[in-house]
Amino acid sequence: MSILRRLDALAPGTITTVAGAGYHVGIEAKEADAGWPLGVVRVANGDLIVADYFGHRLWRIDGQGMLHCLAGDGVPGRRGDGGPATEARLYGPHDLCLDRHGNIYLSDLDNHTIRRIDVRSGVISHVAGTGSPGRGGDGGPAVEAELDCTCGVAVDDEGNIYLASEWMNNIRRIDSRTGVIETFAGHDARHYPSERGASRPFAGPGLSLGGYHGDGGPAREAGFNHPEHLAFDSRGDLYICDNSNDRIRKIDMTSGIISTVLGNGQRASNGDGGPATEASTLMPDAICLDVHDNLYVGEKYGCRIRKVEAATGIVHTLVGTGAPGYGEEGLVGSRTHCNACEAGIWADPDGTVHWGDCSGRLRRYDGATGIVTTAFGGTSVHDGEPAEQAFLNGPGGLSIGPDRRIYIADVWHQRIRAIDPDTGVIATVAGDGVRAYGGDNGPATQAHLGNPHDVSVDRRGRVVIADPRHAYIRRVDEDGMIRAIAGTGHPWDRGDGGPANAACVVHVVSVTHGADESIYFGDKVGRVRRIDAETGVIQTVAGCGLPGYRGDGGPATSARIGTPWAIEFDGDGRLYFSDADHHVVRMVDRDGRIRTVVGCGQEGHSPDGTPATEARLSAPRGLAIGGHGELYICDTGNHRVCRVGTDGVLTTVAGSDDGGDSGDGGPATAARLNTPHGLTLWSERILLVSDHFNNRLRAVTIGGR
Known part of the structure; x- marks a missing residue:
């Protein structure tokens, strides 16, 4: 039975492990x-x-x-x-x-x-x-x-x-x-x-x-x-x-x-x-x-x-x-x-x-x-074996490919891994386990990576990697070869208006694709930037490059933002990003104006039923957006995953009162997570969560069957 069918058979609200021993x-x-x-x-x-x-x-x-x-x-x-x-x-x-x-x-x-x-x-x-x-x-x-x-x-x-x-x-x-x-x-x-x-x-x-x-x-x-x-x-x-x-x-x-x-x-x-x-x-x-x-x-x-x-x-x-x-x-x-x-x-x-x-x-x-x-620490990471038996080391960002494979940024193993949806077998698609920079224009599995925090796969199956340690964005093409598509290796913040491969990028921690296949990424100097799919030109779409939390209601490019740890789009083309430094999720509307949609800017924990803009979060990271506009958030410091529905109210979908590693096979809200980092929806019923310090990928069934 495929992983998707096995998960789909679970009752709503159940949590289980998909990958990671x-x-x-x-x-x-x-x-x-x-x-x-x-x-x-x-x-x-x-x-x-x-x-x-x-x-x-x-x-x-x-x-x-x-x-x-x-x-x-x-x-x-x-x-x-x-x-x-x-x-x-x-x-x-x-x-x-x-x-x-x-x-x-x-x-x-x-x-x-x-x-x-x-x-x-x-x-x-x-x-x-x-x-x-x-x-x-x-x-x-x-x-x-x-x-x-x-x-x-x-x-x-x-x-x-x-x-x-x-x-x-x-x-x-x-x-x-x-x-x-x-x-x-x-x-x-x-x-x-x-x-x-x-x-x-x-x-x-x-x-x-x-x-x-x-x-x-x-x-x-x-x-x-x-x-x-x-x-x-x-x-x-x-x-x-x-x-x-x-x-x-x-x-x-x-x-x-x-x-x-x-x-x-x-x-x-x-x-x-x-x-x-x-x-x-x-x-x-x-x-x-x-x-x-x-x-x-x-x-x-x-x-x-x-x-x-x-x-x-x-x-x-x-x-x-x-x-x-x-x-x-x-x-x-x-x-x-x-x-x-x-x-x-x-x-x-x-x-x-x-x-x-x-x-x-x-x-x-x-x-x-x-x-x-x-x-x-293991003599191998157990590629070629069922994903539940594999070793992960600080799983971060997640993405679903056009072939329904699950892609995982295996941060501290210096690899990008992928799980076959039919067999459940895991394999490395980029990185050889060495924390260094090297291997461009060669096989991706022989390349060195530098703490790859996030991954995004386009409609052609090309795998884009945030390589923060070495100030690059890299891509694995259909032929399995890797190359740098943005960055010069110098950790400066400049190059807007010119080719991305001649621009400088700084500690890129998040990456995603827009509807037109343009690449959006977030860096630690407080910017969200865009690489145009047709021209390859890079531009800033949010953040002025100065850290802070201000600018709501005004142009996103004039606002001060923290590190955008995750970037997602809703069905109407609005851009959302998590600002872990200021404990909020912010949104850039189609007219380029920015506002806060979740969080009051103060760290803490709020009970279910709190209006989203009044809620306290703790260093939110991963984001996912459902087909009806519901927003899922890794409330990372609170060891939870939360949901904001169209009613604007915050509820918990996974995680309980404290961090830990327990609960598989039972209610997700009774389980314990440990600093969840990444989210993605595999289907309208299955939410995937990278349980960072538990070294696991977990799945939560949501909604009705």
Whole structure:
């Protein structure tokens, strides 16, 4: 039976999973789905602990390779301090470290906090950060200080905690006796106001200027440029990933003097076989030291794992060819491609190394054989199998092709996937799993993509892809070849009135087709733009390029808008877009005037029956419009899908009081979703929902049969 017939047989208001195996525990980690493994440490009993940034969990991999949950319930949020870590909510856990007692410290990045898990009791507690981003608090209690993009955390033998603040370009220290936080190296946080975007010499809103200086002098006076990760050696000296300076630096904790131990500042990855200080390292993002004080480095854009020998200071590559790739299984490290290595790396005494890469996997280099395998995250995404068994990783935008295939933007797998409506089998139509840019004018399945957030298929079956990371819009033609149709690769906002392929586009997150097959897309600078189907000329249709929420009743091109995360048209040609930044849905009428149709501009949750323009939403994303003008909305932060009918009233069609992963086979309004992102109508009865952090595609039956 086809998927469509199977779904059509369900009672109205029922929810079920169409694609995605989701998260599982109690199975082999190497065969389990993962979000984005980053931080990794090995605890005293030999278990590996892994921070899953997109899974919002800490996982434990035991000695038999079985997967268990250590912290987090998978729903992004902040709660549970003082209770069991397994019942807590995390939001983007990034880096991990251990103190000398084996307690786990984690950078809960998107909560702007540092948290601690007691090794004996399993209780989680709050160590630093107010939960609001900022830079204030030096000289006071760490729990009252503001943190902002604290990517790295390390603890010395005395229990003092060190934090790498990427956007503040400094290292901060929390005194173990007093709990007071101070700047330890780099810029003093007290010299900067807490208000983000204040008028000071920052590199941007909320950023302090980065730089490179200070080697040979006091670390307190040194300049950093996006310090990402920290580690201590056996002597107690502190090593720092100075990412955008392309260096690894060391602070002698006795003298306080800073020096460079790897990198010459050139933006390259070379110098193997020579002194580390004369070699280049390309945006190092992860470091660790083994018990012998050998230094291991994961390069974000060098796409390598490198090692600096403690005895000689010589650097060489363990894993990676220097070109990004979806690393194969069972090859020696020098022949294995690496995806970008960010934040997480751990080295055992025997030279075995684990690291997280951007393919959604934790990889393992065997210190004895040099062979690379996958330890967590699956050895494949299960193409060619029933869609319910496949791995998805943060499904985003959805589209239905002329052949009724379901197209999915599989964001963090760096792929566009498609489900055959008759067989239910899933396949990749674009992307090879590598987060990079490449492959234009070749087979789409061999191309690199950069976090593809949305997809739209035209009447000819051509697949248009929002490729935000690399400032392009790309298209897969009928022959399966991919090419860029808009953008130059430069993240600027210009080019209106000229050819789209000569225009600049910035972080495109949404794409759709109009009735005439013109392409409409939304970007993060606050515009909706159009590529004319006949001429290829690009024009802005909404937004003036300045972020904000104003302009209702006037020309759409003069209005201030936030990021348009989804764009849809109704049957009368009116354009709708979701503005997650301002918690509204806005509409551009055929005369070019803009107005708000859903949401009052304040974040929150409103009960069913609330008039649409008075309702509170939370970061709405996906949209779909039915044949009678009914509007479906992903009320993303509320973990719901809502409907606004022709009566102008808001009602819930899927999701319940809280986020989670449950309810298949039952009423959709009793089910739990986890940050739904994308919507599309497969038929007048079947609404498809990308359940983003559950890694599933779910279907809701609506209306009568």
